[in-house]
Amino acid sequence: MASPVAQRPSLTSARGDFSPSPRQSGSLGLARESLNLSVKGLPPRVIETIQNARAASIRSAYDRKWSVFERWCAHRHIVHFLCSVADALCFLQELLDKGRAFSTVEVYLAAISACHVGIDRNTIGQHPLVCRFMRGARHLNRVSKPLIPPWDLSVVLKALSQPPFEPIESVELKLLSLKAALLLALSTAKRVSELHALSVHNSCMQFAMDHSRVTLKTNPAFVPKVSESALACKQVDLLAFHPQPFSSSEDARLHCLCPVRALRHYVDRTKALRKSNQLFVSWAESHKGKPISRQRLSHWVVEAIILSYNSMGLCPPEGLRAYSTRGLATSWALFKAVSVQDSVS
Numbered sequence: 334m335a336s337p338v339a340q341r342p343s344l345t346s347a348r349g350d351f352s353p354s355p356r357q358s359g360s361l362g363l364a365r366e367s368l369n370l371s372v373k374g375l376p377p378r379v380i381e382t383i384q385n386a387r388a389a390s391i392r393s394a395y396d397r398k399w400s401v402f403e404r405w406c407a408h409r410h411i412v413h414f415l416c417s418v419a420d421a422l423c424f425l426q427e428l429l430d431k432g433r434a435f436s437t438v439e440v441y442l443a444a445i446s447a448c449h450v451g452i453d454r455n456t457i458g459q460h461p462l463v464c465r466f467m468r469g470a471r472h473l474n475r476v477s478k479p480l481i482p483p484w485d486l487s488v489v490l491k492a493l494s495q496p497p498f499e500p501i502e503s504v505e506l507k508l509l510s511l512k513a514a515l516l517l518a519l520s521t522a523k524r525v526s527e528l529h530a531l532s533v534h535n536s537c538m539q540f541a542m543d544h545s546r547v548t549l550k551t552n553p554a555f556v557p558k559v560s561e562s563a564l565a566c567k568q569v570d571l572l573a574f575h576p577q578p579f580s581s582s583e584d585a586r587l588h589c590l591c592p593v594r595a596l597r598h599y600v601d602r603t604k605a606l607r608k609s610n611q612l613f614v615s616w617a618e619s620h621k622g623k624p625i626s627r628q629r630l631s632h633w634v635v636e637a638i639i640l641s642y643n644s645m646g647l648c649p650p651e652g653l654r655a656y657s658t659r660g661l662a663t664s665w666a667l668f669k670a671v672s673v674q675d676s677v678s
Contacts, residue, residue, distance in 0.1 A: 365399065365413075365414055365448035366384065366447045366448045367380050367384065369414070369448070369449075369450055369451075370383065388526075388555075390526065390627065394440055394444070395440070395443065395444040395447055396444075398440055398441045398443075398444035398445075399447075399448050401441070402424060402441065402444065402445055405424055406424075413449075414448055414449055414450055415449075416449070418452065418457065418460050418462055418463060421442075421445055421449075421457055421463065422462065422463065422466055424445075425438055425441065425442060425466065425470070426466075428441060429470055429474065435470055435471050435474040438467075438470060439467070442458050442463070443458065445457060445458070446458035483650040483651070483652050483653065484638050484642070484649070484650050484653060486519075488641065488642060488645055488647065489515070489637075489641040489642070490590055492640075492641035492642070492644045492645050493515070493516070493589065494586050494587070494589040494590055495586075495589075495644075496644070498512045498589075498641075499589050501589070501594070501595065501598050502598070506602060506603070506616040508640070509595070509598060509599055509602060510599060510616055511634075511637035511640065512595050512637060513592075513595040513596055513598075513599040514528070514630060514633045514634055514637060515638065516590065516591075516592040517531075517592050517595075517596060518634050519592075520571055521549070521569050521571070521592075523569075525627055525631050526555075526627055527551055527555070528612075528630060529611075529613070529625075529626075529627040530551040530552045530555035531549055531550075531551055531552070531611075531612040531613075532550075532551070532610045532611060532612060533600055533607070533610055533611075534552075534610045536550070536553075537549065537550045537552060537610075540593075540597060544573065544576075544593060544594070544597055545572065545573045545576055545593075546571060546572050546573060546593060547571050547596055547597070548568060548569070548570050549569045549570075549571065550568050550569070552611075571592055571593050571596075573588075573593045573594065574587065574588060574590055574591035574592070574593070574594075575587040575590075576588065576591070600612075603622070606621055608622040608623050608624075609622070609623065609624040611624035611625075613625050615629075635653045635654070638653055639653065
């Protein structure tokens with residue numbers, strides 16, 4: 334293992350200088366992995382199938398991280414796909430020194446392992462020193478996540494059951510879209526990537542004739558973040574919440590929180606304008622009907638929470654994240670007086 338060269342320039346202090354930038358000409362990205370696999374005698378179609386084991390978002394992330402590593406190596410006159418373990422560790426250490434989260438460092442290492450030729454017939458990520466380094470990095474960078482999401486579910490649910498989110502038949506498409514996205518996130522406990530993969534195609538979405546339930550499945554081409562997760566690939570059956578006939582005015586109010594109702598109205602309202610089978614499409618004039626990105630869907634969920642607080646005359650809390658809806662899915666189940674399993678099946 335070669336010793337790191339002391340005179341090599343360190344990374345600049347500006348955080349942006351070490352962030353992935355648009356691809357420069359000559360950067361191979363995951364094409365480097367393809368070359369490595371072709372050297373093993375694998376035909377192009379086999380290589381393509383192997384690389385598609387990763388979700389498109391993961392491939393894109395690896396490509397960006399590898400381009401950063403390429404530039405880092407170029408400044409030090411290192412052959413990136415043949416670099417030593419010491420070089421890789423120096424790069425990862427500089428990431429940690431710049432305050433990068435352990436999960437971010439993991440993605441960088443995974444990208445390097447995918448594109449590097451490997452050492453002693455193993456990927457560089459499997460090298461004993463790299464494994465020990467990552468264990469140490471995890472111990473030094475433990476993250477304490479908040480036990481309670483920063484927003485109040487009861488406040489948001491109350492807001493969603495009244496103006497400006499109601500009456501649902503006449504609200505503007507933007508508000509209907511935000512409401513449908515948030516209620517679906519809360520009632521299914523799905524990751525945003527899984528919600529993004531939902532489709533209005535008949536093979537993926539079916540409403541009961543009486544609108545008492547809806548069956549949802551992700552697009553078959555979707556590769557979940559955790560492939561082994563049963564929840565990621567599980568069919569979801571949502572039951573109508575406080576369906577008609579109503580026994581009280583409270584039942585009518587609670588029915589406004591029904592994800593089946595919100596989803597049905599959203600699908601009907603977007604039918605004439607949609608240009609894709611993807612469930613969630615844009616309401617913006619310049620992109621109306623076109624599928625939105627996963628990042629945009631995350632923004633929808635957060636914006637729905639912010640608008641809910643604003644409509645109640647409250648200041649929305651800071652640090653809102655779309656993934657917090659998964660932590661509140663149990664509260665949603667309790668609100669409906671059912672088990673967590675029953676709430677998403």
